[in-house]
Amino acid sequence: MLPRDSSLTIVERIRRDRAFAKGVLSEAATLFLGGEPEVARLMLRDVVNGTLGFEELSSLTGNPAMDNLAAIFEAITGHLKIEVEARAKKAA
Template identity: 35%
Template sequence: MALTRSFKETVQARATNDAAFRQALFQEAVQLLLAGEIGAGRSILRDYINATIGFEALAEITQTPPKSLMRMFGPNGNPTVANLFAVINALQNRTGVHLEVRAVTEAA
């Protein structure tokens, strides 16, 4: 039987090697958070962090211990708004992917 990668390993490898995929991953994470899909958004943001700067570098930038950051974006994490936006700001500055918010009127 052939060895296969786990889904997370596949996502990690793709994000490491594909700038467009990394950008889409970051965008999807934030869109999920804004849509109230907190668990999914945290999970994808964790994948993005691991695929880009890692928790050690993020800890240095945000002045937050790496283990605290890992817990915040883990399955039972609950980052404060201040911590969440500090992380998003740090990721934007370090990775060069900048997100913007636009108001969109949904079709009735």
């Protein structure tokens, strides 16, 4: 896990750089599909904090939790007006 200062730096960059936000969100989706949900959750937290915030996310999705991940991605991509792509990681 990144130190808190690193997380704040990432959140600030997400706030000012839509392409970076899209990349972080795409990587979170890839990690989730690749079996690393905890890392994906941490990345999603930074994206939410850097975009619409948890209060707005909650109003759009109900209780934002891993069981409604599709709604979370839909809310964030709608807010940013972007599409993301998840990549399946190839087995080693």
